[in-house]
Amino acid sequence: MFVFKTKNVSIHGYGKLFNLFNIINSLVQWFSFQYFTYSCTLAILGIYGFFRIQFIVKFILCVLSLVAYTCTMFFFRADVFDGINVDDGSSPAIAPVYAHLIYLIEIIMLLHIMDRQMEYINRLDFIWKIKLTEEHKVASITHATNAVLIHNILPVQIAKMYLDPARMGQGYSRSYTDVAVMFASIPNFMDFYTETDLNDQGIKCLQLLNEIIVDFDNALFEFDDVEKIKVIGSTYMAACGLEVNERGRTSSSRFPSAEFGYISSRKHSNENQPNIEKRRRSLVTIVKFAAAMMVKLRGINKDAFQDFELRIGIDSGPIVAGVIGAQKPLYDIWGDTVNMASRMDSTGVNGNIQIAARSANLLTQSGVKCAFRGKIKVKGKEKLIPAYFVRLNENFEVQFGSEIDKHCTQTHDNACY
Numbered sequence: 001m002f003v004f005k006t007k008n009v010s011i012h013g014y015g016k017l018f019n020l021f022n023i024i025n026s027l028v029q030w031f032s033f034q035y036f037t038y039s040c041t042l043a044i045l046g047i048y049g050f051f052r053i054q055f056i057v058k059f060i061l062c063v064l065s066l067v068a069y070t071c072t073m074f075f076f077r078a079d080v081f082d083g084i085n086v087d088d089g090s091s092p093a094i095a096p097v098y099a100h101l102i103y104l105i106e107i108i109m110l111l112h113i114m115d116r117q118m119e120y121i122n123r124l125d126f127i128w129k130i131k132l133t134e135e136h137k138v139a140s141i142t143h144a145t146n147a148v149l150i151h152n153i154l155p156v157q158i159a160k161m162y163l164d165p166a167r168m169g170q171g172y173s174r175s176y177t178d179v180a181v182m183f184a185s186i187p188n189f190m191d192f193y194t195e196t197d198l199n200d201q202g203i204k205c206l207q208l209l210n211e212i213i214v215d216f217d218n219a220l221f222e223f224d225d226v227e228k229i230k231v232i233g234s235t236y237m238a239a240c241g242l243e244v245n246e247r248g249r250t251s252s253s254r255f256p257s258a259e260f261g262y263i264s265s266r267k268h269s270n271e272n273q274p275n276i277e278k279r280r281r282s283l284v285t286i287v288k289f290a291a292a293m294m295v296k297l298r299g300i301n302k303d304a305f306q307d308f309e310l311r312i313g314i315d316s317g318p319i320v321a322g323v324i325g326a327q328k329p330l331y332d333i334w335g336d337t338v339n340m341a342s343r344m345d346s347t348g349v350n351g352n353i354q355i356a357a358r359s360a361n362l363l364t365q366s367g368v369k370c371a372f373r374g375k376i377k378v379k380g381k382e383k384l385i386p387a388y389f390v391r392l393n394e395n396f397e398v399q400f401g402s403e404i405d406k407h408c409t410q411t412h413d414n415a416c417y
Contacts, residue, residue, distance in 0.1 A: 037103065069101075179279075179282060
């Protein structure tokens with residue numbers, strides 16, 4: 001039990017304040033040396049409890065606390081260690097005041113090391129977060145770039161299917177019954193193409209061909225139903241009536257895979273019967289697109305001082321479409337309709353749109369004028385087949401009428417204008 005001696009204690013006025021000072025003085029006189037050491041330790045722990053303060057600031061504050069403790073113990077309250085035995089928690093070889101000072105230094109160093117470790121982890125975590133953000137940004141850019149490339153390689157709906165993680169690795173194929181296919185070539189481009197020093201070994205010729213193809217691609221924006229298939233040399237291939245959507249079948253083979261080559265010959269139950277009205281619309285649309293290509297080429301001829309002409313072949317009927325290839329996948333179409341359209345192009349006449357008899361009948365029913373060319377020999381066909389030209393005016397506009405002109409011949413190119 002502790003007894004605090006005070007003199008002349010008054011409960012009124014300044015006597016009350018004087019009494020409080022006497023009590024505090026008595027407490028200070030009673031407190032042992034551990035009180036100062038533990039108080040300084042608590043102050044150091046409190047400083048290191050602020051995790052967001054920079055480590056060097058906390059270290060400086062702790063050093064200042066240690067300096068204050070040292071000054072107090074050596075200059076102001078050196079008497080607290082008077083009469084202390086070495087057995088009172090101090091080292092036998094070191095004076096108590098120095099033992100307590102070393103004790104505080106060890107605590108500061110230990111906390112400083114822990115704080116530096118935490119600072120390092122926080123900095124490392126910050127760097128990882130920055131790196132992760134950058135990787136996410138790069139991944140987003142890469143994904144967007146891949147999406148653009150896939151959309152340029154494949155039709156939009158099929159590209160969406162291949163970008164869907166749920167359908168990753170699946171091939172695609174589908175049968176159609178009412179598709180109009182077009183081949184448009186520039187026969188005299190090969191006569192224009194030369195590899196000389198004047199055109200940088202053919203580079204300028206290819207640049208002009210690229211401008212032509214780009215103009216053809218721009219014309220596609222006016223025809224939503226027309227799908228560009230591919231470009232072979234100077235031949236532009238397109239189709240209308242594909243209506244690419246997710247109803248197409250997917251194969252079980254993985255994609256990309258060298259084993260991908262599956263195309264089923266089965267048709268959808270709702271596609272077994274041809275839709276004549278749909279085929280007519282597809283034919284009219286592809287013919288208008290072909291005429292627009294001729295207009296584009298005429299504009300390029302004026303700018304480049306050339307005399308290129310388009311030779312176009314069109315046919316309509318059933319085809320099979322699908323994506324093939326493990327590397328650089330390609331969307332393509334196959335079938336007798338595709339072969340016939342190609343033959344209509346190769347046997348055609350420059351500046352004309354040549355079609356087969358079945359397509360001519362459908363176009364005539366739709367009001368498009370056609371001119372009978374005659375019977376021609378087509379590769380893969382035993383007999384001569386009748387061929388027709390779509391009638392165009394001098395501005396390459398499709399002419400409309402209800403009859404087939406029987407007087408258009410192969411030797412007179414402009415007879416179909």
